[in-house]
Amino acid sequence: MVFTTLVLLLLLTLVPIFFLFRRNKYNGQLPPGLLGLPVIGQSLSLLNALKADKVEKWFQERIARHGPVWKANLFGYPTVVLHGPTANKFVYTCDGNILTNTQPPSISRILGSKNIIELSGNVHRRVRAALVSFLKLEVLKQYVAKVDEEVQHHLLTHWHGKQTVEVQPLIKILTFNIICSLLFGIERGPKREKMLPLFQDMIEGVLSIPINLPFTKFNRGVIARKKLEPMLLNLIHEKRKAIEEQNQQEDTHKDLITSLLSIRDDDSSTMMSEEEIIDNIIVVMVAGYDTTSTLLTFLVRLLATNKSIYSTIVQEQQEITSNKACDQEALTWEDLTKMKYTWKVANELMRIHPPVTLSFRRAQQDLEYEGFIIPKGWQVLISSSMTHMDGSIFQNPTAFDPSRYEKHAPPPPFSYVPFGGGARICPGMELAKVETLVMMHRLLSGFTWELLKKDEYFKRLPMPEFDQGLLVRVKPLKENHVI
Ligand code: HEM
Numbered sequence: 001m002v003f004t005t006l007v008l009l010l011l012l013t014l015v016p017i018f019f020l021f022r023r024n025k026y027n028g029q030l031p032p033g034l035l036g037l038p039v040i041g042q043s044l045s046l047l048n049a050l051k052a053d054k055v056e057k058w059f060q061e062r063i064a065r066h067g068p069v070w071k072a073n074l075f076g077y078p079t080v081v082l083h084g085p086t087a088n089k090f091v092y093t094c095d096g097n098i099l100t101n102t103q104p105p106s107i108s109r110i111l112g113s114k115n116i117i118e119l120s121g122n123v124h125r126r127v128r129a130a131l132v133s134f135l136k137l138e139v140l141k142q143y144v145a146k147v148d149e150e151v152q153h154h155l156l157t158h159w160h161g162k163q164t165v166e167v168q169p170l171i172k173i174l175t176f177n178i179i180c181s182l183l184f185g186i187e188r189g190p191k192r193e194k195m196l197p198l199f200q201d202m203i204e205g206v207l208s209i210p211i212n213l214p215f216t217k218f219n220r221g222v223i224a225r226k227k228l229e230p231m232l233l234n235l236i237h238e239k240r241k242a243i244e245e246q247n248q249q250e251d252t253h254k255d256l257i258t259s260l261l262s263i264r265d266d267d268s269s270t271m272m273s274e275e276e277i278i279d280n281i282i283v284v285m286v287a288g289y290d291t292t293s294t295l296l297t298f299l300v301r302l303l304a305t306n307k308s309i310y311s312t313i314v315q316e317q318q319e320i321t322s323n324k325a326c327d328q329e330a331l332t333w334e335d336l337t338k339m340k341y342t343w344k345v346a347n348e349l350m351r352i353h354p355p356v357t358l359s360f361r362r363a364q365q366d367l368e369y370e371g372f373i374i375p376k377g378w379q380v381l382i383s384s385s386m387t388h389m390d391g392s393i394f395q396n397p398t399a400f401d402p403s404r405y406e407k408h409a410p411p412p413p414f415s416y417v418p419f420g421g422g423a424r425i426c427p428g429m430e431l432a433k434v435e436t437l438v439m440m441h442r443l444l445s446g447f448t449w450e451l452l453k454k455d456e457y458f459k460r461l462p463m464p465e466f467d468q469g470l471l472v473r474v475k476p477l478k479e480n481h482v483i
Pocket of ligand 1: 116117128135283284285287288289291292295350354355356358359360417418419420421423424425426427428429431432
């Protein structure tokens, strides 16, 4: 442990010195801006801006000073920060071997070195193809009723009969349950209940300061991963056995794990190893847990405060209910395609509060962008918050206006990027849409709610976290209502 800490300290000292030496090589070609103190640089001020949800102000001030390309020292690395749709396109479409998505070693210690976020080039393409084979729309369409069943059960257990509800932590449990059921085939019961706290510890570990000492969040995350590995391995073995026994057809997707186990390379060998499957199950859970729940939490808050949007959405949802034989009849993909206004509202929310606000890459060779050099080893950072709030792209950017997404006036390419873009565009975006629309339909058909704290604030850590989990008072629409 002491040795690890010493090595870490040594690295933190040597890396900036190395970069300082290299800086001279690029005299005059580096972007404007100050690197500031080694290691710390502007990290604390960016972290403070994130916490206060003022990240676009943080960017705007620096763009006003330096222009759309500047340098800073962030989270231990010299970084070139880029702004604008051209910059987004440059980062999202750059060859993945040149601008890699490498995460700090502390993160891969919890998420695993073979998770999709770590990979680049052909290996990334192979793992991504495997994930997308299940997460693509044509497949997900068949699972709308399954998501609906989880949502209805969730509302019955956690909302019905309650006077107050802490929305955000509960919706996180919902997204965990949907991913467990739909993607991993883990149905309700003790297995799921045992896994939930371990996943929560892992996610906290990933987002914490990476000090591996007893009782730190990071340490708890590392331990949780160790405990989860054998559980996930057992699950993989159970599913492999089931595939062999039932002689399943390749195109019968029962869940993501079964699908990953069934995918074969050209030479008929299994496309993904058990280690790869474990790392990617973990990353899918981490990537899908906080993101969709953030969007849903903001939707619940918006609908409690904006009466005009509330009544338009309710009208759209009532039309869907009116075509059903009874309230409980399962939703279908057809129903979701009719929720056009609801999805526009969700899109506008993701413009103003994108769940993922920063995207980092690392240059594997010297690169040129707009006449500046991005040296090998430096980080590159773009922020969706900044592009989304740019008045030259979105007129009157602080106004909440779902009509921005009308077909006749879609935002220009690479300017609206809540799900990223290019080869790494979020593979879970269709699932996020299904989860969001189903939950909105069931919530609005079953309940009304009001905020208990009108000005409950949230911090970005880096995901938005409401101070009291977004506390609401709920009322069922029908007494003795059974969803
Ligand atoms: C509203 C919900 C969601 C939002 C806003 C969101 C946003 C994003 C963004 C911005 C990226 C790209 C990051 C970058 O390029 O640096 C990404 C990647 C990713 N997302 Fe999502 N996501 C959401 C839901 C989900 C869900 C439900 C899943 C899983 C089922 C998921 C799985 C992933 C994975 C695996 C990646 C990495 C892809 C790769 O590196 O090729 N996301 N997401």
